[in-house]
Amino acid sequence: MKRRTTPAQTAILDLLKSSGSALSQDMIEQKMKGETDRVTIYRVLNRFCEDGLTHRIVSDDGKSYFALCHGCQGNHHTHDHFHFRCLTCQKVECLSEKVQVSLPQGYRATNVNAWVSGYCAGCI
Amino acid sequence: MKRRTTPAQTAILDLLKSSGSALSQDMIEQKMKGETDRVTIYRVLNRFCEDGLTHRIVSDDGKSYFALCHGCQGNHHTHDHFHFRCLTCQKVECLSEKVQVSLPQGYRATNVNAWVSGYCAGCI
DNA sequence: GTTATTATTGCAACAATGTTGCATTAGTTG
DNA sequence: CAACTAATGCAACATTGTTGCAATAATAAC
Numbered sequence: 001m002k003r004r005t006t007p008a009q010t011a012i013l014d015l016l017k018s019s020g021s022a023l024s025q026d027m028i029e030q031k032m033k034g035e036t037d038r039v040t041i042y043r044v045l046n047r048f049c050e051d052g053l054t055h056r057i058v059s060d061d062g063k064s065y066f067a068l069c070h071g072c073q074g075n076h077h078t079h080d081h082f083h084f085r086c087l088t089c090q091k092v093e094c095l096s097e098k099v100q101v102s103l104p105q106g107y108r109a110t111n112v113n114a115w116v117s118g119y120c121a122g123c124i
Numbered sequence: 125m126k127r128r129t130t131p132a133q134t135a136i137l138d139l140l141k142s143s144g145s146a147l148s149q150d151m152i153e154q155k156m157k158g159e160t161d162r163v164t165i166y167r168v169l170n171r172f173c174e175d176g177l178t179h180r181i182v183s184d185d186g187k188s189y190f191a192l193c194h195g196c197q198g199n200h201h202t203h204d205h206f207h208f209r210c211l212t213c214q215k216v217e218c219l220s221e222k223v224q225v226s227l228p229q230g231y232r233a234t235n236v237n238a239w240v241s242g243y244c245a246g247c248i
Numbered sequence: 249g250t251t252a253t254t255a256t257t258g259c260a261a262c263a264a265t266g267t268t269g270c271a272t273t274a275g276t277t278g
Numbered sequence: 279c280a281a282c283t284a285a286t287g288c289a290a291c292a293t294t295g296t297t298g299c300a301a302t303a304a305t306a307a308c
Binding site for chain 2: 060061084095104105106111113118121124
C-alpha cells in the first residue's frame with residue numbers, strides 16, 4: 001500500500017508545520033474552513049501517526065492532539081515529554097522536559113501521556 | 125443544597141473504597157449489574173468531585189476515571205501524581221510519585237494529568 | 249496521452265462517552 | 279404524617295471518533 005500525495009494531506013501537514021503546535025481535528029477543520037471532510041482529516045492524521053510523521057496525545061479536554069515528530073527517528077518513538085494546554089487560547093505545546101517516573105516493581109511502561117494545563121505567557 | 129444519602133451513592137462509594145483503584149463509569153455500571161442508571165452514576169461521580177471526595181483523571185483511552193482523595197484536605201486539591209493504567213487488566217492506580225515539571229517563563233499551571241500505561245506486575 | 253490500478257475521499261451511519269431537561273421518586277426536616 | 283426538594287430514571291442531545299461503500303483521483307504502465 002503505497003502512499004499518494006493529495007491536497008488534503010499536504011494542507012494538513014503544512015498547517016502542523018506552520019502552527020508549530022499540536023492541533024486537534026476540529027482546529028484543523030476550522031483552519032481549512034470546511035473544505036475537507038471531518039473523516040478525511042481523521043484519516044490523514046491517523047496515517048501520519050502510522051508513518052511516524054506525527055504523534056498523538058490525548059488531552060484532558062477529551063480530544064486527541066497531533067504534533068509533528070522532531071526528536072524521534074524511524075520506529076523508535078518516545079513521546080515522553082510533557083504537553084501544555086492553554087485554557088484561554090487553546091494552544092497546545094510540546095514542552096522540552098522529559099517525563100521521568102519510576103514504576104512499582106515488575107511494572108512495564110509502554111506509553112506516557114503527560115499534560116499540564118493552565119495559562120500561557122500571553123494569556124495570563 | 126444539602127446532600128442526601130441514597131443507595132446509589134453509598135454503593136458507588138463502597139465500590140471505590142473496596143477496589144482501591146480508580147474506576148470509570150462503565151466499570152461501576154458493570155459492577156452494579158445495571159441496577160443504577162448510567163446518568164445517575166455520572167451525576168454521583170461528579171457530585172463526589174464537587175465535594176472533594178474524589179478526583180477525576182482523564183485517561184488516554186478517552187474515559188474519565190475517578191479515584192478517592194487521600195492526600196488532600198479541604199479545598200486545597202493537588203492531584204499531581206502519576207497514574208498507571210494496565211492495558212491487560214484495565215486497572216488504574218494512583219502512583220505515589222508526584223509530577224514535577226518546570227514551565228516556560230510566565231506560564232501558570234492549574235491542572236496536571238499524567239498517565240503511564242503498560243502492564244502491571246500481575247499481567248506482564 | 250491514454251488506460252488500468254487502487255489509494256484516497258466524501259457521505260451516511262454508527263459507537264462510545266458524557267451532559268441536560270423533565271417528570272417521578274424518595275430522603276430529610278418539622 | 280406532611281412539606282420540601284435532592285436524587286433518580288428516561289429520553290434526547292452533543293461531541294469525538296470510527297467504519298462501510300461508492301465515487302474520485304493519484305500513480306504506474308503502456
